[in-house]
Amino acid sequence: xxxxxxxxxxxxxxxxxxxxxxxxxxxxxxxxxxxxxxxxxxxxxxxxxxxxxxxxxxxxxxxxxxxxxxxxxxxxxxxxxxxxxxxxxxxxxxxxxxxxxxxxxxxxxxxxxxxxxxxxxxxxxxxxxxxxxxxxxxxxxxxxxxxxxxxxxxxxxxxxxxxxxxxxxxxxxxxxxxxxxxxxxxxxxxxxxxxxxxxxxxxxxxxxxxxxxxxxxxxxxxxxxxxxx
Amino acid sequence: xxxxxxxxxxxxxxxxxxxxxxxxxxxxxxxxxxxxxxxxxxxxxxxxxxxxxxxxxxxxxxxxxxxxxxxxxxxxxxxxxxxxxxxxxxxxxxxxxxxxxxxxxxxxxxxxxxxxxxxxxxxxxxxxxxxxxxxxxxxxxxxxxxxxxxxxxxxxxxxxxxxxxxxxxxxxxxxxxxxxxxxxxxxxxxxxxxxxxxxxxxxxxxxxxxxxxxxxxxxxxxxxxxxxx
DNA sequence: CCAAAAGTGTTTTATGTACACCCATGA
DNA sequence: TCATGGGTGTACATAAAACACTTTTGG
Numbered sequence: 482x483x484x485x486x487x488x489x490x491x492x493x494x495x496x497x498x499x500x501x502x503x504x505x506x507x508x509x510x511x512x513x514x515x516x517x518x519x520x521x522x523x524x525x526x527x528x529x530x531x532x533x534x535x536x537x538x539x540x541x542x543x544x545x546x547x548x549x550x551x552x553x554x555x556x557x558x559x560x561x562x563x564x565x566x567x568x569x570x571x572x573x574x575x576x577x578x579x580x581x582x583x584x585x586x587x588x589x590x591x592x593x594x595x596x597x598x599x600x601x602x603x604x605x606x607x608x609x610x611x612x613x614x615x616x617x618x619x620x621x622x623x624x625x626x627x628x629x630x631x632x633x634x635x636x637x638x639x640x641x642x643x644x645x646x647x648x649x650x651x652x653x654x655x656x657x658x659x660x661x662x663x664x665x666x667x668x669x670x671x672x673x674x675x676x677x678x679x680x681x682x683x684x685x686x687x688x689x690x691x692x693x694x695x696x697x698x699x700x701x702x703x704x705x706x707x708x709x710x
Numbered sequence: 711x712x713x714x715x716x717x718x719x720x721x722x723x724x725x726x727x728x729x730x731x732x733x734x735x736x737x738x739x740x741x742x743x744x745x746x747x748x749x750x751x752x753x754x755x756x757x758x759x760x761x762x763x764x765x766x767x768x769x770x771x772x773x774x775x776x777x778x779x780x781x782x783x784x785x786x787x788x789x790x791x792x793x794x795x796x797x798x799x800x801x802x803x804x805x806x807x808x809x810x811x812x813x814x815x816x817x818x819x820x821x822x823x824x825x826x827x828x829x830x831x832x833x834x835x836x837x838x839x840x841x842x843x844x845x846x847x848x849x850x851x852x853x854x855x856x857x858x859x860x861x862x863x864x865x866x867x868x869x870x871x872x873x874x875x876x877x878x879x880x881x882x883x884x885x886x887x888x889x890x891x892x893x894x895x896x897x898x899x900x901x902x903x904x905x906x907x908x909x910x911x912x913x914x915x916x917x918x919x920x921x922x923x924x925x926x927x928x929x930x931x932x933x934x935x936x937x938x939x
Numbered sequence: 940c941c942a943a944a945a946g947t948g949t950t951t952t953a954t955g956t957a958c959a960c961c962c963a964t965g966a
Numbered sequence: 967t968c969a970t971g972g973g974t975g976t977a978c979a980t981a982a983a984a985c986a987c988t989t990t991t992g993g
Contacts, residue, residue, distance in 0.1 A: 483744055484798045487757040489718035492790075492801055515712055528716040531799070535790040559788040559803045561721075561764040569713045570760070572721055572801070574788045642945075659947070660983065682944040684990040871972075888974070889956065911971040912964040 493566075493573040494539040495526040495610065497557070497617035498547070500582030501634040506600040506650035507582065508614065509546070514594055517568040518607040524614070525595065526573065539576040546593055548586025553579040553633035555624075557616050565609045577617040579633035600650070618651075625651050628700065629670050632691040640678050640686040641665070670695045722795075722802040723768040724755040724839065726786070726846035727776070729811030730863040735829040735879035736811065737843065738775070743823055746797040747836040753843070754824065755802065768805040775822055777815025782808040782862035784853075786845050794838045802838075806846040808862035829879070847880075854880050857929065858899050861920040869907050869915035870894070899924045 498509035510522050527542040529535055536554065544550045557575040565571070582597065590596070598604070603614065625631050631647050632639075645661050665671065672692050677685035727738035739751050756771040758764055765783065773779045786804040794800065811826065819825070827833070832843065854860050860876050861868075874890050894900065901921050906914035 483746075484720060484800075487720055488760050490721050490758065491713060491716055492719050492721070517712075529719065529790070529801070531717050532792060534792055535788055535801070556787050558785050559764060561758070561803070563761060563763055571713075572758070572764070572803075574790065574801075640945090657984075658945090659985085662946080663948095664982090679992095682990090683992045684943085684945055686945055869972090886957075887972090888958085891973080892975095893955090908964090912966080913962070913970080913972055914964080915972055 491569055491571040492529040492535070493526050493571050494529065494535050494542060495524045495560075495573050495575045495613060496539055496543055496546075497524055497575060497577040497614055498543065499577065499579050499617075499621065499634060500585075500597060501647050501650060502582045504599060506647075507597040508600060508603060509590070509595055510598055510604070510606070511593060511595045513607070517566075521607045522604045523607045524575075524610045525593070529574075535574040536576070539574075539578075543578055543580075546589055546595060547580060548589050549580055549584060553630060555620075557613065557620060560609050560613065562609060567608075575613045575617070577620065579621075579630060581634065581636055583636055600653075622651060629665070629668065629691075629696065638674065638676070638678070638688040638690055640681070640688060642681070642686055644689075668695070668699060670699060720798055720800040721758040721764070722755050722800050723758065723764050723771060724753045724789075724802050724804045724842060725768055725772055725775075726753055726804060726806040726843055727772065728806065728808050728846075728850065728863060729814075729826060730876050730879060731811045732875075733828060735876075736826040737829060737832060738819070738824055739827055739832070739835070740822060740824045742836070746795075750836045751833045752836045753804075753839045754822070758803075764803040765805070768803075768807075772807055772809075775818055775824060776809060777818045778809055778813060782859060784849075786842065786849060789838050789842065791838060796837075804842045804846070806849065808850075808859065810863065810865055812865060829882075851880060858894070858897065858920070858925065867903065867905070867907070867917040867919055869910070869917060871910070871915055873918075897924070897928060899928060 500507045500509060509525065511525050513519050513521055513523050525542055525546050527538060527545075529538045533541065536556065539554055539556075540550065540552075543552060543554065554576050555578075557577055559572060559574045561572045563570065565573070600618070603611075605611070606614065621630075625648065631644065631651065634647055635643060641662055644665065645656055645658065648661070649656055670692050671689045674688045674690060676688045678688050679685040729736045729738060738754065740754050742748050742750055742752050754771055754775050756767060756774075758767045762770065765785065768783055768785075769779065769781075772781060772783065783805050786806055788801060788803045790801045792799065794802070829847070832840075834840070835843065850859075854877065860873065860880065863876055864872060870891055873894065874885055874887065877890070878885055899921050900918045903917045903919060905917045907917050908914040
C-alpha cells in the first residue's frame, strides 16, 4: 500500500493573536506552565485532533483561550524544522488572528496564564515563535495595505482617529491625518453614523461602522490597490 | 508527558511547478500510475521523511522529478482538510517552484510520466490540487508584481521581449512594450549585455542578465512598490 | 476663555497609462 | 526591398505626499 512505511508526525497549530487598544498593537502570549520550556514565553498552540482541519484546530484553541469564536483567522504557513520543538518532532501550522481586545474573556485568558504584551515589548519566545511573529506582522502589514482588515481589531463602532492609530501601530509610523481620512473614506468601506464618541474629546468624534458589502466589492475588484505590472 | 496521547499524521509535500517557454506559462503535472486516483492528473508530491523539513522534502521531490536543485521554491501553505486524500488522513504542505523549463532533465520527467501543460489547459486534478494551483498562481502574481522573481523562469540570459512575454503569461494580459521596458529598466535589476540574441529576429535583441545585488537592495527597500498606507 | 482633539483643501510631485513610428537585418 | 521583431519618447491622467489652520465644547 502506497501510504505504508511512511512516518507520521505530531501536527500542531500556533496562533499569533493580535489585539489593539489605546496603548497600541498587542500580542497575546502565554507563560508556559509545563515542560518543555516551562516558565518561558510562547504563543498559544495546540495539537491537531483527528476530526478537524488545522483551521478548525486554531479556532478551537483561540476560543478556548479568549472565549471568542468567529474571529478573523488566516493561515501563515507551516513550520517544520526538524528540531524546532526539542520535546518531539512536531510540524506546526501557524495562524494569525485579529481580535477585538475589549471583547475577549479575561477569565479564560488568566486561567491560561496568558497576557497581552505591546508589540514593541515582546519578550524572548520559545522555539521558532519569534519567527512566526515576524512573518505574521509582515503578512498583516501587506494585507492591511490592500484590504481594510484592521476593522477586526476595533470595536464595532470606532472613530477615524482610532482607525488611524491602529494603522500607525501596525506600520509603526505616523500617518498624515488628512491624507489618511481622504484615502480611507474614498474606499467607501465606512458608514458614518450620526452618533458621536465623546470619550476622547470635548467636541466628540463621529463614529463609523464597517460596510461589509463595500468590502466584498473591493475584494472582488482586487483590493485597495490594483496589481501594477 | 505533554505529547502523549496526541494523534500523529502523515505529512506530505505537493509541488506546483511553474515553467515558461515560447508557448507560455506551464505547469508540470503527473499522470498517477498508482492508487488512489490512478490515471488521474495530479501535482508532484511526496511524504515528509524524518530527517528533513518540508522545504527539504519539496526540494528532494523536485530534484527527483526534474534533476534540478537550487530552484526557486516558496511555501504556499498547509492543506489539511480531513478527507482531502481519500486514501488516508494526510496533511500536505504545498510549495510552488519556478524553474527554467529548458534546463530540466527530460528523462526524469518522462520516467515519472510527468508532462508540461499550458496554464490555460490544466486538466481536472485530484484532491485539492486545483485549489493549490489557484493559490499558487495568485501568489505568483502578487509576488511578481512586487519582486522580479520571474527571472527564475527564464534562462540566464534573456531578452526584454522574453521577459515581457513571461509577465504577460503570468497575468494573462497584454502589456504595453514601452511602459514595460521603462518600468523594468528603472528598477536597475537588469544588466544589459553587449551580446545579442538573433534567434527571434533578424535585427537581434540585446540580452540581459539579472542583477542579484540590485535585487537584494530592492528587497530591503520593500520591493518594486512601497507599502502605501 | 482656553486646552484638546476633530475636522477640512490645495498644491506639488511622482507614477501610471495611452499611444505610433523608425531601425536594423537576413533572406 | 521588404517583412519581422527591436527599440524609443511624449503628453495626459491619476494618485500620493506635503502641508496649517479653523471648529467645537466642557471645564
